[in-house]
Amino acid sequence: MKPIQVKLKFNAATKDHGDRKPIRDGLSSIVKVGEYLWLACDEGISLERLKKTDDGYHEHTLFKLSDYITLSEEEISEIDIEGIDFENHYLWITGSHGLKRKKPSEDDSVKKQIKHIAKVEAEPNRYLLARIPLVKDDKTGELVLCKSCPHPEDPDKKLTAARLKGDANSNELMDALKKDKHLKNFLKIPGKDNGFDIEGLALDGSRIFLGLRGPVLRGWAIILEIETKEVDKQTIELKSIGPKDKKYKKHFLYLAGMGIREITPAGKDLLVLAGPTMELDGTIAVYRWKNALAATKEVKKSLVYEEQVERVFDIPHGTGKDAGKDKAEGITLISEHELLVVFDSPAEKRKSGKTDVVADIYLLAGKNKKPSEK
Template sequence: METVTLVLTAPNGRAVHGTPVNFTGELFSGKPKPQTSVSGVNGAGDFLAIVSDEMKKPTTVQLLKRDGEGFVAAGSVTLPAGDDEVDLEAVGVDRASGTVYVTGSHCATRKVEDGVLGEVKGKKSREQFFRFKLNADGTVGAVEGPKTLTSALDAHPVLGPFRAVASKENGIDIEGLAIKDGRLHFGFRGPVLRGAWVPVLSCTWDNPIGSAQVRYIRLGGRGIRDLTTVDDGFLILAGPVGDGDSTYRIYFWDGTDHLPLGENGTVPELLGEFSNLGAAKPEGLAVLKAEGRTYDVLLLCDGLPKGGPTRWSITRP
């Protein structure tokens, strides 16, 4: 497995390196593929919850507990998700209640084999999201769900038609989830719409269809790879929609809908761009500590052992 040293360059040109974080113990029941396919992370108190889009039979959420400057495996939570692929992509945490939310991608896919493009196929198993209570001592309450966004997506005049499009071809692909003010905010890797507009769908747990609202932001043609809350908004990890070579960036978003302001209006605030990625694909972003406009964040990447965890200090100007 390739070793990489990521670099984050701020808009002022200052380049910084992340500090490696040690994850010890057996993750994802020791299965090798999920350990190099980490897809989401978030934290509550002394604990982290991480997911892999390759973990199935059963589908579990891995818990880790703070251990000095690192984290140690502290058990897992099995989801009532069936044996098929859930494609877990994101973790959101309501820190006020200690409730952890996880979501599947809700995407369709297309295989390319032996020079032949296959059909676009969806899976009900990917169209699920769940929640459970994570107590301060690490004990876990009963898992609730599954629930789904399919009806809310189908009913939306913009997002509905993208349900039949393969995810890496700019179809529906949810990869971010953040909880703020009692609402779940689902960030879309795709579609990225004309004008580079990216949707964020928010809803309540109790009424995903009736409460659904969609806001739009622009990330320079990138989609959302993860989404996490801070006091006055959200941090966004952004990257390419498909298999292109677009860069990965971190933005601050104030949570408002930017579409009414038009293409010459407000955009999320760029905080930094990653380089020297090698095999790493940044997929998970969690805020470990925030002091004013400075954020101590944890980054996990697809393609690296245990997500190649690194810690970064990011300051908004």
């Protein structure tokens, strides 16, 4: 399936982004809200907003997350944002919640490089699960983030930014998983080593689905389902929704050994972007878990076999001189039958200037005319 391409035009990264790699080189998650795209770069501490124009998505605006929620180490620790979605006037975001193994540098001695490979780090901001009000500005008409604001449909109520209860080393979800028979042994393994690694967030009313890139257990990928409630105006906590009053449900999907790289709602279904769980080039595919949102309401856990998830299409990844490039990381529906895909480590042919990059639009079944984006 050949995609239609669309240009995303960013400004240069600033210290408010995290002063790390260019935004276009680390796109990890995306959601369309109205005429805007909201995107995250996995090495940043900000969210990026682009507006639909005649020739793509431009007018980049950066929103520094520490203006809305409390971060553990604002200036030095990336959040590793891997999932964003919008519902009921809130934009929800999640960090990877995963450990990080240090990369060796060719400039160092062999002894030092080997020592680096043994070092595993926990970055506090990665344990972030939060919601931020997203509403229309009365003066400009733009969709903007707010720390606190009146509810657009009920002025007597307030919308407030809040994050899941926790501390610099963990949060309530990670604490709950420490006794889980499937996941507890993977919490101390770095994400790129098939350890615990959240890479996808999708909303259905009060329910939050978290897709796991790892671990993959004998070919089975995992989606966690949670619900939250307010503790105070800045803190949320998990409800008991699972078996034996656990604070989560588990859904196992057979995706031919691939982990989950992103999830997004599509009517009653969930679209799942699947790919390698470890640091390698490999098959990347979009699956449709049919009737997922209804089916999961009726059960405490589920096992979804290969024949119950439709493999919709594969997405090419970098090979040859582009090995390690063009890794599909984020998906969002821009219309009922048009799926926009953004890439981590885009190949040079996707880039233009110092900041711009091309994303792909795939046409889903059920529509015969070409995508509306040009």
